[in-house]
Amino acid sequence: MNWQNGFIAVDWGTTNRRAWAVDPGGQTRDLLEDGMGVLKVAPGGYTAEIDKLRALWPGRPMMLAGMVGSNRGWIEANYVPAPAGLDALIGALRRPAPDVVIVPGVSWREGSNADVMRGEEVQLLGAVAAGSAPPDGPVCHPGTHAKWVRMQGGAIGPFRTVMTGELFSMLSRHGILQDRLSGEVAANDSFRAGARHGLERDDLTAELFSIRARYLLGVGEADDASYASGLLIGTDVRIGLAFGGDGPVTLIGRSDLTALYAAALELAGRTSTELDGERAFLLGARAIAERLS
The missing domain is CATH 3.30.420.300 (2-keto-3-deoxy-galactonokinase, substrate binding domain)
Known part of the structure; x- marks a missing residue:
């Protein structure tokens, strides 16, 4: 070829x-x-x-x-x-x-x-x-199954997957919370409140039900979809930072997702850079092809 x-x-x-x-x-x-x-x-x-x-x-x-x-x-x-x-x-x-x-x-x-x-x-x-990304340090690839990777000497080192995107999709389409999670997600005050909770506390499954309870009692967030997304992503980031190590985090993926993770990382006191996933894929394909020529 x-x-x-x-x-x-x-x-x-x-x-x-x-x-x-x-x-x-x-x-x-x-x-x-x-x-x-x-x-x-x-x-x-x-x-x-x-x-x-x-x-x-x-x-x-x-x-x-x-x-x-x-x-x-x-x-x-x-x-x-x-x-x-x-x-x-x-x-x-x-x-x-x-x-x-x-x-x-x-x-x-x-x-x-x-x-x-x-x-x-x-x-x-x-x-x-x-x-576009450092050869050493933590990288996060948000998506249906978010990946937290410790890059080591330019190679993929240990990594851990968090099913954040799939969980949000399931919750918004099935079950008792689906009518509360149908709106568009944005990095607004509700998102940041959820992300802060996920970063600081270890009660994800209980807090998810609280979204419904607070709505029924009239004390809920203004934007439950963004709050739930923030809660899940905050929990995701807490897991990822504990696994991925110190230093700035490189975020690779769709810009709407990397922006949400960047907002949660900022709340955690960590800096990040964002890279478009499509561009990264094509860079990788070209790097492989160059070694095949």
Whole structure:
């Protein structure tokens, strides 16, 4: 495969898929964004989906990352144990076709503690390779499953996942709080009150029910959705800071999410920098491709 003539980079998740053309000079353009995540691909359907991606920019190799390489995806790319840098990922690439590589995920184990990531590794190592994130120190990747990572010498070190985004999604769609959590979340006074509570106290499940009780008694927050988000993110940040260590925190992800985490980190007395997750992914894809050329 000749990666010097450009390639297609695909971030293929559980529910969504996005593809970009990366030209020989490193410039990028959108090719595709749809809801064809791995859960939507029928058994035996990957051959047709890969052909569709090839047709977007014929003659170019493809780099696939994310859940497409999981045991629920096309072909499993086994986890690389942390600490893991770019060379470790490249050494474990799967090659299901002459013009396709699948980037593996990363795992971490210490005694009975264990964690995994798939997709975030490209963003993390891309940010470090481009100098947009430091090679050592704490990094947080907010999302459905937030990742707190201790980068070590430019490699992904120990990390821990917090199911913050998924919990908020479930609470806002199901159960007794759903009618209180339907509004837009903002880093307002209600958010900061929730984040402060999550940072300072260890009573998350009890405080969640208190949102309903205070509403019924007319003493609740003006914005329960933002309060609940702040409560969850404050708890998330408390867990992450205890795990991730000292120093400024690099936040990588969607700007709406990194802004919320930055607000909670400020309340915790910690500084942070924000980096767009899409940009980090493309930086990582280019760093891998350069080593394949």
